[in-house]
Amino acid sequence: xxxxxxxxxxxxxxxxxxxxxxxxxxxxxxxxxxxxxxxxxxxxxxxxxxxxxxxxxxxxxxxxxxxxxxxxxxxxxxxxxxxxxxxxxxxxxxxxxxxxxxxxxxxxxxxxxxxxxxxxxxxxxxxxxxxxxxxxxxxxxxxxxxxxxxxxxxxxxxxxxxxxxxxxxxxxxxxxxxxxxxxxxxxxxxxxxxxxxxxxxxx
Numbered sequence: 001x002x003x004x005x006x007x008x009x010x011x012x013x014x015x016x017x018x019x020x021x022x023x024x025x026x027x028x029x030x031x032x033x034x035x036x037x038x039x040x041x042x043x044x045x046x047x048x049x050x051x052x053x054x055x056x057x058x059x060x061x062x063x064x065x066x067x068x069x070x071x072x073x074x075x076x077x078x079x080x081x082x083x084x085x086x087x088x089x090x091x092x093x094x095x096x097x098x099x100x101x102x103x104x105x106x107x108x109x110x111x112x113x114x115x116x117x118x119x120x121x122x123x124x125x126x127x128x129x130x131x132x133x134x135x136x137x138x139x140x141x142x143x144x145x146x147x148x149x150x151x152x153x154x155x156x157x158x159x160x161x162x163x164x165x166x167x168x169x170x171x172x173x174x175x176x177x178x179x180x181x182x183x184x185x186x187x188x189x190x191x192x193x194x195x196x197x198x199x200x201x202x203x
Contacts, residue, residue, distance in 0.1 A: 002099035004026040005047065005055040010034065011106065012067050014203065018165045019071045021200035023078045025176040027056070035119070038157035068098070071162055083162050090157070097148075097156040104141030105170035112177050135179060138170075142185050149187035151192075158187040160195070168195050 006013030115131025
């Protein structure tokens with residue numbers, strides 16, 4: 001059976017857990033304490049030289065890291081239900097919004113967390129002002145997302161996709177830095193309440 005090396009409280013591993021749950025695919029889960037630096041041991045660096053989680057280890061020992069890469073593999077291996085678009089156009093639309101959610105929500109909220117909390121101060125130099133600016137960028141992207149969701153049920157159209165997973169994990173993680181949805185983004189609020197009811201949201 002495949003093994004997912006992950007940290008239960010981190011947003012990126014949650015993205016893969018949700019993807020696996022939507023697919024109905026079971027794997028072994030190995031918890032890595034990133035606060036203690038377990039992701040930086042020689043054993044883990046051999047699996048991913050960047051020292052990041054999640055990492056999906058296949059039965060033959062092959063390791064795939066990066067959320068998009070892991071999910072692309074899983075989508076190819078387990079095509080139903082489709083989470084990355086069915087038609088050429090659908091795949092392009094999902095990929096476009098997935099990228100927007102990564103760059104606009106997940107990346108800046110991660111930078112905000114790292115630089116304003118100093119959680120990884122033992123391995124990086126936090127710049128609080130940069131973290132605050134990243135938080136502002138995150139809020140700007142929420143406005144773009146709200147405009148998108150005024151016209152569709154889900155982010156990339158009428159079907160739940162990997163873009164919804166990325167956005168949900170980013171928005172939920174934002175609570176750690178005390179950023180919550182408010183009435184300025186009513187369409188995001190509607191969407192968030194809906195997708196949070198999916199079984200995978202509890203993964």
